Amino acid sequence: MNSLELSPPVFSILSSYIEEKVGITYSHRDKELLQDKLSSRAQEVGFASLLDYYYFLRYDLNGEKELTELTETLVVNETYFFREWPAIQSLVDNFIEPWCASGRRPRIWSAACATGEEPLSLAMLLDDRNLLDKVEIVATDISSRVLAKAQSGKFGKRAVRNIPAPHLFEKYLTANSDGHFQVKPDLCSKIKWEKKNLMTEIELMQLGSFDAILCRNVLIYFSDQVVRAVLDRLSRSLINDGILLVGVSESLLRYSGHFVGEEHGGAFIYRKVRNS
Numbered sequence: 189m190n191s192l193e194l195s196p197p198v199f200s201i202l203s204s205y206i207e208e209k210v211g212i213t214y215s216h217r218d219k220e221l222l223q224d225k226l227s228s229r230a231q232e233v234g235f236a237s238l239l240d241y242y243y244f245l246r247y248d249l250n251g252e253k254e255l256t257e258l259t260e261t262l263v264v265n266e267t268y269f270f271r272e273w274p275a276i277q278s279l280v281d282n283f284i285e286p287w288c289a290s291g292r293r294p295r296i297w298s299a300a301c302a303t304g305e306e307p308l309s310l311a312m313l314l315d316d317r318n319l320l321d322k323v324e325i326v327a328t329d330i331s332s333r334v335l336a337k338a339q340s341g342k343f344g345k346r347a348v349r350n351i352p353a354p355h356l357f358e359k360y361l362t363a364n365s366d367g368h369f370q371v372k373p374d375l376c377s378k379i380k381w382e383k384k385n386l387m388t389e390i391e392l393m394q395l396g397s398f399d400a401i402l403c404r405n406v407l408i409y410f411s412d413q414v415v416r417a418v419l420d421r422l423s424r425s426l427i428n429d430g431i432l433l434v435g436v437s438e439s440l441l442r443y444s445g446h447f448v449g450e451e452h453g454g455a456f457i458y459r460k461v462r463n464s
């Protein structure tokens with residue numbers, strides 16, 4: 189299938205619309221990538237012009253439903269077990285464990301969890317320390333497809349490409365005869381999985397407030413302006429002094445305001461500034 193034409197003005201309106209609704213920002217350098225993705229989807233649903241497809245997305249009664257389908261083709265769901273593991277260990281050692289010891293039941297949110305390896309790795313560590321029942325874990329993503337995969341508990345080899353915690357791997361993952369790995373089912377069921385868009389304030393408010401949020405390796409897909417808006421929302425979802433983890437390549441130092449950076453056991457975490 190040939191790509192449909194994406195003229196500069198149509199690129200501009202379509203990329204702005206996607207940024208507004210999904211957060212993902214496409215610069216002119218990414219034009220070909222966006223053109224390929226849009227063309228495949230638009231042609232699949234019967235459009236011969238990307239301008240017509242834009243009008244459908246924006247103004248048709250079924251436009252929102254179509255945007256959900258398009259979003260599934262735009263998001264990058266790359267993740268794996270024990271990714272950026274020192275930060276998760278630090279979160280448990282320095283925050284979750286002491287919170288539980290003080291009798292509090294912390295609420296932890298894995299925002300943009302993709303296929304679930306991040307919250308499941310956290311759940312493994314907590315279960316291993318007999319803390320899982322003392323913590324609530326909520327895991328969300330904009331994509332229903334990845335959430336369904338997460339809840340199946342079945343993962344391919346790429347999900348276990350890096351094993352810094354072999355005892356957890358042995359304890360919670362079983363190799364199937366078909367080459368897949370199965371997570372202990374009760375681990376999946378202890379996590380509350382929900383579809384949520386980081387761009388939609390009302391959806392996030394429904395989750396209530398959290399002691400810690402992991403929002404890792406998703407801000408890299410957003411413009412500075414979108415990151416600021418998402419940080420505002422995450423800050424509103426955190427208690428005072430609550431903890432935010434972002435990906436190792438996602439420094440927040442240039443976004444002054446809601447968070448201050450702290451180093452704990454070799455990992456960098458952000459703490460919400462009181463009443464910000």
Ligand SMILES: C[S@@+](CC[C@H](N)C(=O)[O-])C[C@H]1O[C@@H](n2cnc3c(N)ncnc32)[C@H](O)[C@@H]1O
Pocket residue numbers: 209210211212263264265266267268271299300301302303306328329330331334384385386387403404405406435
């Ligand atoms: C690269 S994965 C990161 C997964 C995991 N947090 C990690 O660090 O391994 C990025 C995820 O962000 C999700 N995502 C992108 N835009 C989003 C949005 N506006 N709201 C919620 N999730 C979003 C994608 O669906 C994808 O699953």
